[in-house]
Amino acid sequence: MLLSHLKDTPREARGWRLWASACAVGALGIARGLDEGIISGCLKQHSFINTFGFNDNSPQEATIASQLQLGSVAGSAIAFFLCDRIGRLRTSMLACLLWIFGTAIWMTSAGIHGTHRPGNYAQLLAGRFIAGLGVGFTPVVSPVYLAEIAPKAIRGLCVCIFSGSVYIGILLGYWSNLGSATHYADNDAKQWTIPAGINFIFAGITFISCFFAKESPRWLIKQGRYEEGRKNLSYLRNMDIDHPYIANELEVMEQQIEAEKRALEGLNLFQVIKKLVCNSNNQYILFLGVGIQVLGQLSGGGVYTVTVP
Structure with missing residues (x-):
């Protein structure tokens, strides 16, 4: 079935340029998966429990874990409007900055050195909420961007990059917890701060990758920036700007945008x-x-995924 659909899509339109941009923004799914994998282990680490002074299976565990989800609710609502205002890539980059900033706050809530110091519980919750704002951006902006840059024959496959990256993030979170629990003592805060710090790596890679990705042609055309949209579509499809395939896709895109404007x-x-x-x-x-x-x-x-250590 997939191969029969692909026959109408030129090979050039499915080239590395498309997949590079798709992976750059699709990797935002790692944000949610990584946190779910990391926090599930943190809540069972003796170093984490002792730092913040709560008992195992206490209500505070649920509060800490759900704080990021609470931030995600607010973040998704903000991204719903921001995505159309400033563009898909800028919204993605802002998501990464919030992700980094929030992680830095909750990771340092144990103190700069982290060992044998009482943790700041309010700072932990605030940091996780701010990180949640960034994570909440991701399921809004990433699937929209992926759907808009992909040829229709492989649109579903491209959007699945985001879903797949969520599960990759969960696995990375679990493995990082296992590694830190194996190599650091139960009284050492590095046991949970190092896994938390892995967020910086993937947030940084995604942020930098967005500089090299191309903005959604559909969003550019919707903003009246027709020539930019045309050039970006030509780049993503790896075809000449006057190619009939490009002309046809642009025509369909414009018709859809006009229909949306009339409807609203x-x-x-x-x-x-x-x-x-x-x-x-x-x-x-x-x-x-x-x-x-x-x-x-x-x-x-x-x-x-959140509660299994």
């Missing part, structure tokens, strides 16, 4: 939401999108 013309935010929820043409799509996410959460998979 003169409507405020409340009216847009009402149209989304009440329009019978949208309800099935909305039901599928929301239903998949809700059922995925109700399956309980997230409980295991």
Whole structure:
């Protein structure tokens, strides 16, 4: 089935330029996965428990773990608007900066040297909330960017880069906890600060990669920057700017953007939401999108990744 779809997509359009940009932004999924993997181990590390003075299986464990989720809720709401205002790549870079800043705050809550010093619990929660803001950006901006730069035949595959990177992050978090627990004593805060510091590596790599990725052609055209969008699409498809495939894709893109503008013309935010929820043409799509996410959460998979040490 996939191969039959690919016959209408030139090989050049599926080249390294597309995958480089897709991987640069798709790697944002590591942010969520890495935290889930790391915090699950931190909450069971004796060094972490002793630093912040709480008992194993206390309510504080849930508060610490869920603080990032709380920040993610706020972050996703902010990214919903910011993504269209400043662009997909700038929003991705801002997500990385919040991720780095928040991690630095909660990682240093044990003190600069970390060993034999009482931890600052309020700083820990504040840092995890700020990091959560950045993590909350990722499921909004990354899938949108991936869907917009990908040829339609492999759009689903490209979007799955984000999902796959979440699970890679979880594995990296688990392995880093295992390594630190093996090589550092239970009274040494390095046992949990070193795994937490791995966030800097991936946030930094993703941030730098965004400088070399190309902004979404669709977003540029939507902003009236037609020539930039045309050049970026030509680059991503590795084709001449006047190639018929590029011309056809641009035409379809413009038609879709114009249709969206006509559909939303003169409507405020409340009216847009009402149209989304009440329009019978949208309800099935909305039901599928929301239903998949809700059922995925109700399956309980997230409980295991956050609580299994």
